[in-house]
Amino acid sequence: MSAIHLDSIRKSFGETPVLKNIDLSIRAGEFLTLVGPSGCGKSTLLRILAGLEAPSAGSVSIGDRVVNGVRPANRNLAMVFQSYALYPHLSIEDNMMTPLRLRDLSTAGRLPWIGPLLAREKYREMRRQVEETARVLRIEPLLQRKPGQLSGGQRQRAALGRAMVRKPVAFLMDEPLSNLDAALRIHMRSELAELHRSLKTTFVYVTHDQAEALTMSDRMAVMMDGDILQLGAPDEIYNNPQDIRVAEFVGAPKINLLPGVIDSAGQARCGDVVLSRVGVGAASEKVTIGLRPEHLELAGGDEKGSLTGRLVHRENLGADLYLHLSVQDGAHRMVVRTAPHEIGRVSIGDDVRFVRKRGEAMVFGADGKRIRLSETPAAAVPEVA
Amino acid sequence: MTDMTLSSSAPSSTARADGYRFSVGETLKHAVLILGALVVLLPFYVMVSYSLKSPAEIMQNTGGFFGAQEAFRDEYCVKLGKDVADCMVTPVIYNYTTAFQKAPLLRYLLNGVIVTASIFFIQVLVALPCAYALAKLRFWGREAVFGLVLFCLLIPVHAIALPLYIMLAKLGLTNTYAALVIPWSISVFGIFLMRQFFMTVPDDLIDAARMDGMSEFSIIWNVMLPTAVPALLAFAIFSVVAHWNDYFWPRIVITGDRSLFTPPLGLREFKGDADGDNFGPMMATATIIVAPLIVAFLIAQRRFIEGITLSGMK
Ligand SMILES: Nc1ncnc2c1ncn2[C@@H]1O[C@H](COP(=O)(O)OP(=O)(O)O)[C@@H](O)[C@H]1O
Ligand SMILES: [Mg+2]
Numbered sequence: 001m002s003a004i005h006l007d008s009i010r011k012s013f014g015e016t017p018v019l020k021n022i023d024l025s026i027r028a029g030e031f032l033t034l035v036g037p038s039g040c041g042k043s044t045l046l047r048i049l050a051g052l053e054a055p056s057a058g059s060v061s062i063g064d065r066v067v068n069g070v071r072p073a074n075r076n077l078a079m080v081f082q083s084y085a086l087y088p089h090l091s092i093e094d095n096m097m098t099p100l101r102l103r104d105l106s107t108a109g110r111l112p113w114i115g116p117l118l119a120r121e122k123y124r125e126m127r128r129q130v131e132e133t134a135r136v137l138r139i140e141p142l143l144q145r146k147p148g149q150l151s152g153g154q155r156q157r158a159a160l161g162r163a164m165v166r167k168p169v170a171f172l173m174d175e176p177l178s179n180l181d182a183a184l185r186i187h188m189r190s191e192l193a194e195l196h197r198s199l200k201t202t203f204v205y206v207t208h209d210q211a212e213a214l215t216m217s218d219r220m221a222v223m224m225d226g227d228i229l230q231l232g233a234p235d236e237i238y239n240n241p242q243d244i245r246v247a248e249f250v251g252a253p254k255i256n257l258l259p260g261v262i263d264s265a266g267q268a269r270c271g272d273v274v275l276s277r278v279g280v281g282a283a284s285e286k287v288t289i290g291l292r293p294e295h296l297e298l299a300g301g302d303e304k305g306s307l308t309g310r311l312v313h314r315e316n317l318g319a320d321l322y323l324h325l326s327v328q329d330g331a332h333r334m335v336v337r338t339a340p341h342e343i344g345r346v347s348i349g350d351d352v353r354f355v356r357k358r359g360e361a362m363v364f365g366a367d368g369k370r371i372r373l374s375e376t377p378a379a380a381v382p383e384v385a
Numbered sequence: 386m387t388d389m390t391l392s393s394s395a396p397s398s399t400a401r402a403d404g405y406r407f408s409v410g411e412t413l414k415h416a417v418l419i420l421g422a423l424v425v426l427l428p429f430y431v432m433v434s435y436s437l438k439s440p441a442e443i444m445q446n447t448g449g450f451f452g453a454q455e456a457f458r459d460e461y462c463v464k465l466g467k468d469v470a471d472c473m474v475t476p477v478i479y480n481y482t483t484a485f486q487k488a489p490l491l492r493y494l495l496n497g498v499i500v501t502a503s504i505f506f507i508q509v510l511v512a513l514p515c516a517y518a519l520a521k522l523r524f525w526g527r528e529a530v531f532g533l534v535l536f537c538l539l540i541p542v543h544a545i546a547l548p549l550y551i552m553l554a555k556l557g558l559t560n561t562y563a564a565l566v567i568p569w570s571i572s573v574f575g576i577f578l579m580r581q582f583f584m585t586v587p588d589d590l591i592d593a594a595r596m597d598g599m600s601e602f603s604i605i606w607n608v609m610l611p612t613a614v615p616a617l618l619a620f621a622i623f624s625v626v627a628h629w630n631d632y633f634w635p636r637i638v639i640t641g642d643r644s645l646f647t648p649p650l651g652l653r654e655f656k657g658d659a660d661g662d663n664f665g666p667m668m669a670t671a672t673i674i675v676a677p678l679i680v681a682f683l684i685a686q687r688r689f690i691e692g693i694t695l696s697g698m699k
Pocket of ligand 2: 042043044174
């Protein structure tokens with residue numbers, strides 16, 4: 001197994017820069033997700049890694065070998081495409097056999113009819129590998145069918161199978177679940193994660209769906225406009241985003257953002273409500289305060305530091321109930337998570353009071369970067385809520 | 386009671402009205418189409434009918450479609466000094482045997498097959514890589530090259546026939562199969578048609594093939610060709626029909642050697658004979674020449690139509 005390194009990768013199509021100086025080290029055996037809104041250059045980065053696209057600058061290395069000039073097939077990577085890209089005229093078995101045939105057979109052995117006779121031993125071995133992979137993926141009964149005769153989920157497995165048979169250094173997957181229906185997509189998440197655990201091979205997974213990134217990956221890289229904004233474990237990305245764009249992108253429903261200022265005491269406040277403490281030296285700076293829906297709770301009475309909003313929509317997901325509130329006379333929308341039993345009899349149009357749970361708020365400066373919280377103990381500054 | 390009968394009869398009566406509704410528009414459309422079909426089919430009707438009738442029936446326009454099939458005297462046979470009784474022939478048999486005897490029609494048919502098949506084969510050999518490059522590879526000047534392809538579509542062959550002939554003559558290639566095949570080996574129409582089709586093939590499929598280790602040429606023959614079968618069929622129709630029926634070009638480059646005649650050239654054998662216009666055998670030849678195309682069409686009718694609609698839509 002080998003690690004993969006991308007060093008100062010740049011890519012432009014014509015005049016438009018698509019990737020701006022990307023550095024990324026992928027550890028051997030990890031499940032790394034590239035996540036970001038569509039058009040941010042994830043696929044381009046993956047294709048550069050695969051060798052399907054040449055970078056404008058920078059180097060790609062697999063293990064210790066720089067592979068910039070190496071043809072895609074010789075990088076020993078396998079790719080799963082969003083559209084599956086199975087050969088429509090070949091049976092699933094032949095589809096899965098193709099990469100092996102091209103890698104292991106001589107020109108003579110690839111000839112139709114005569115080939116299987118010349119290289120009988122190799123064909124037997126290849127067929128054994130195909131069958132073994134098919135068993136792992138539970139697609140044995142489908143081997144003789146054409147891709148057109150399969151459902152989306154089955155095609156997905158067949159495409160995975162074609163990638164798996166060659167035992168690559170890493171699997172590259174470009175939105176492999178996007179063409180599946182919602183239920184199957186969620187099912188496949190856990191299945192892919194299990195597959196990764198059993199194969200112990202590197203997975204580089206591209207998606208625009210932050211939920212997939214959070215649920216499946218060991219580490220995720222959040223990309224935006226051709227840059228990697230933050231790279232880290234899903235927990236870290238979710239709980240500790242370093243950039244306001246990361247905070248906004250990750251998490252559903254989205255994080256609530258309120259404009260605020262830092263007062264002389266070093267507290268971030270929105271209006272007269274103190275929401276967080278921040279480090280010193282940033283007084284009166286304009287900031288944005290981020291509060292995730294689960295960091296808010298309904299206030300019992302007229303508690304100090306509580307905010308009021310008018311209920312405009314309630315979204316009941318069974319276990320959770322999301323209240324959409326319009327605050328500051330409709331200037332902002334906030335979402336508060338509660339449990340259905342907590343809310344009682346609130347109806348649309350009513351005023352709801354809610355407070356921040358202790359210690360949970362993120363403050364971002366005017367440049368969108370996170371402002372570090374001060375380490376001073378709670379007693380030093382009169383804390384609210 | 387009345388309610389029940391009403392409700393039970395209502396659906397069936399509307400269904401009937403749906404099935405047999407008379408529509409002026411539809412009737413008019415069909416009338417026009419039938420008229421068009423008649424105009425197109427009439428020459429074929431005459432061709433087949435003449436190939437069955439005796440010269441007298443053809444001249445006097447009698448005998449309906451099949452003719453009376455009464456034996457008549459073959460004047461040519463009599464001229465050769467044979468006994469009159471031996472020279473009595475049935476029209477159908479006479480027409481078709483003469484067609485095969487007076488000219489080596491089987492040879493012409495074989496030539497037709499050799500020429501059209503080689504032309505189509507070479508055209509595909511050239512057009513697929515060109516179309517693939519124009520549709521899927523990024524290179525400098527691609528749009529300009531495609532513009533040239535479109536431009537070439539506008540040049541009629543008759544305009545360049547003379548220079549082509551002179552070139553072939555200088556190379557000493559007139560009166561060879563090569564002269565019949567070479568000028569058609571690059572079909573811009575084929576390149577254009579296949580390029581349009583390849584544009585619809587997803588890039589992912591090609592990238593997958595590259596990841597699997599196929600070379601670009603291998604992608605053309607092992608991935609693009611199998612997916613392009615419907616488009617190739619459409620192209621095959623255009624190519625084979627055009628070159629099987631071509632009279633103009635073989636007439637120019639095949640000047641002496643009758644063993645290189647293609648079927649349409651064979652038709653000429655019956656024109657301006659010493660013994661007048663021999664319409665019966667001539668129409669028999671014509672029938673034999675068009676038969677292979679018609680039979681091929683009937684066999685592969687569904688796929689032909691699929692192919693044509695495909696080329697028309699995309
Ligand atoms: N072959 C290409 N030619 C020109 N622009 C391209 C090409 N491929 C991608 N792009 C552009 O690069 C940007 C990033 O594309 P992509 O990597 O596919 O985004 P993502 O996969 O994150 O949605 C897009 O704006 C897209 O228009
Ligand atoms: Mg993409």
